[in-house]
Amino acid sequence: ALATPALAQSLPEVRWRCQSAFPRVFDILYGTLERISARVAQLTDGKFRIQTFPAGEVVGALQIVDALQQGSLECGHTASYYYIGKDTAFAPFTAYPFGLNTRQLTSWFRLGGGNDLANEHFADYNIVARTAGDTGAQMGGWFRNEITSLEQLRGLKFRIPGIPGQLFTRLGAVPTLIAPADIYPSLERGVIDAVEFVGPHDDERANYVRVARFYYAPGFWEPGARLHFMMNQRAWAALPDSYKAAIDVACAEADTEMVARYDAANPPALRRLIAAGAQLRFWPRPIMEAAWRANEEVTADLMQQNPKLRKIMESYLRFRTEQFQWFRVAENSFDNFAFSAAQTVR
Amino acid sequence: ALATPALAQSLPEVRWRCQSAFPRVFDILYGTLERISARVAQLTDGKFRIQTFPAGEVVGALQIVDALQQGSLECGHTASYYYIGKDTAFAPFTAYPFGLNTRQLTSWFRLGGGNDLANEHFADYNIVARTAGDTGAQMGGWFRNEITSLEQLRGLKFRIPGIPGQLFTRLGAVPTLIAPADIYPSLERGVIDAVEFVGPHDDERANYVRVARFYYAPGFWEPGARLHFMMNQRAWAALPDSYKAAIDVACAEADTEMVARYDAANPPALRRLIAAGAQLRFWPRPIMEAAWRANEEVTADLMQQNPKLRKIMESYLRFRTEQFQWFRVAENSFDNFAFSAAQTVR
Secondary structure: OOOOOHHHHHOOOEEEEEEEOOOOOOHHHHHHHHHHHHHHHHHOOOOEEEEEEOOOOOOOOOOHHHHHHHOOOOEEEEOHHHHOOOOHHHOOOOOOOOOOOHHHHHHHHHHOOHHHHHHHHHHHHOEEEEEEEEOOOOOOEEEOOOOOOHHHHOOOEEEOOHHHHHHHHHOOOEEOOOOHHHHHHHHHHOOOOEEOOOOHHHHHHHOHHHOOOEEEEOOOOOOOOEEEEEEEHHHHHOOOHHHHHHHHHHHHHHHHHHHHHHHHHHHHHHHHHHHOOOEEEEOOHHHHHHHHHHHHHHHHHHHHHOHHHHHHHHHHHHHHHHHHHHHHHOHHHHHHHHHHHHHHOO | OOOOOHHHHHOOOEEEEEEEOOOOOOHHHHHHHHHHHHHHHHHOOOOEEEEEEOOOOOOOOOOHHHHHHHOOOOEEEEOHHHHOOOOHHHOOOOOOOOOOOHHHHHHHHHHOOHHHHHHHHHHHHOEEEEEEEEOOOOOOEEEOOOOOOHHHHOOOEEEOOHHHHHHHHHOOOEEOOOOHHHHHHHHHHOOOOEEOOOOHHHHHHHOHHHOOOEEEEOOOOOOOOEEEEEEEHHHHHOOOHHHHHHHHHHHHHHHHHHHHHHHHHHHHHHHHHHHOOOEEEEOOHHHHHHHHHHHHHHHHHHHHHOHHHHHHHHHHHHHHHHHHHHHHHOHHHHHHHHHHHHHHOO
């Protein structure tokens, strides 16, 4: 008889369950997990199958880290910064105010030590993770009234979570945390004055334009927002090397593909939003400057309070200094001229 | 006896040879091919091996398309635009003056029809290809003298190939094609006045700073330069689906990884170049505007001359209009403030 190849015998059938932090309606966010799953199956000839679930179908949308830590789920697709209630060190792996943009963040993760720092941190929760998709720079959200000066931020009830909420507190606003389902009616009735979400493609689905038409740019607290494909450490360790490689590349592909999808979808979505009444506005420079200073203060405080965050941010901010200096030279000087040339060059 | 799994029997041992268009000294360029090869081997448990060769070891650096067309090589890693001598339609798949930047180009390839147009074109050469790495926005090159006005471009002997060469011809310069080995001595002796190459990391190795110290930004004719992993059609068609998937993802990973490497390597390289005497300069706006207009003329001519190019550029330019408008909103407004805030906000 023919010898059975040792290789084939050693590649096991593996079934994992993976929950997204997002519902199906946010098709690029949820779809990224579906594409990762399809790629892994394809690469392993169907032997490694990851069943995907939208938020809430296995555990709560914000309970993925807990489920992975306990081992009740093999993997999840989520933003790390949803877990800053456990530890502020979860924040910079997703987005940080005035931080690295999408491309720079990729470089920090891959070449600047970011992936090692992330996995060192996640290991405390029995988690191994890979970056897996990004939204690109987000928008600054929907406001019932135009914001022309810092004074108008005083007392403004703004639905904005996490560290950006702390930043806006320093600017005099009142970050308000309400459940997603309550945002629309709260804006409509004026219980809140503003909400920030993602960008045109997802914001169109949320439909805030009908109740808060001033649409601000940029979301300076999310110059990119990276998702992670998080796995229970024991489940990861049990995988054959080629299955680990399949996850590595499927997630790398997600980093390329997800932002490409947002970049293609956002321009027509923004046009439709403007046709529906959205008033596009840019933050006045004095607000941006005050926000930059507030962020420096919040960051200094957070780094002092949390040595784990300090270690991560020292790497992140060092890398940021290099990136910001270099990007001004070739990338930004090109973008600044070219993006407006069709309107300005005669 | 145990039944031999049908699956394992069907996965063949495959050996391919792949030549890069670049020598080893350009480590990020050549290393991208090495990483693709390593990934494919890892994903296929070593059954699909791609042996890599630097430029010239199998065929000439600029003969990859010919070798693939004839089937004397299974795959190559190159810039498509090296082959505009055959057909100008090869140009926009790598870079186009005042065109899409790296991230926008990825979106065009994946969501805007670019990959289909590229493969439709490459099929005429028996080639199937995947995008596989990008340099990011390039620098404008090294000049013996400072360029402060359009008049100084008249008669300037500039080593710049392809469509950008045509653009500079319209600006009065004299594009000069000399072999790579002759560039340094020609600059030193003043036989040429300027040379364009890539960006700080690669330019440092070429060492032009010693003979032409004015270093211009941006390389507006290469707002990103995409490489392709090109394969002979018959070799590709013979692959099992999981091997095809392995190439797809390894190339997608290269799109993420290569520019991340450039982004990490360029800032310290630029610092070293400046320490070595480089004088960083930005193109004066009148030159950028004249170049924009010259590019519109060159592009209109090329599109009129070549229906294949016209079809590609119509897709590309339509996508560019959308991208440039949208990127001004969130991405560029963030970048413009944040990149300089550490120096300007007090």
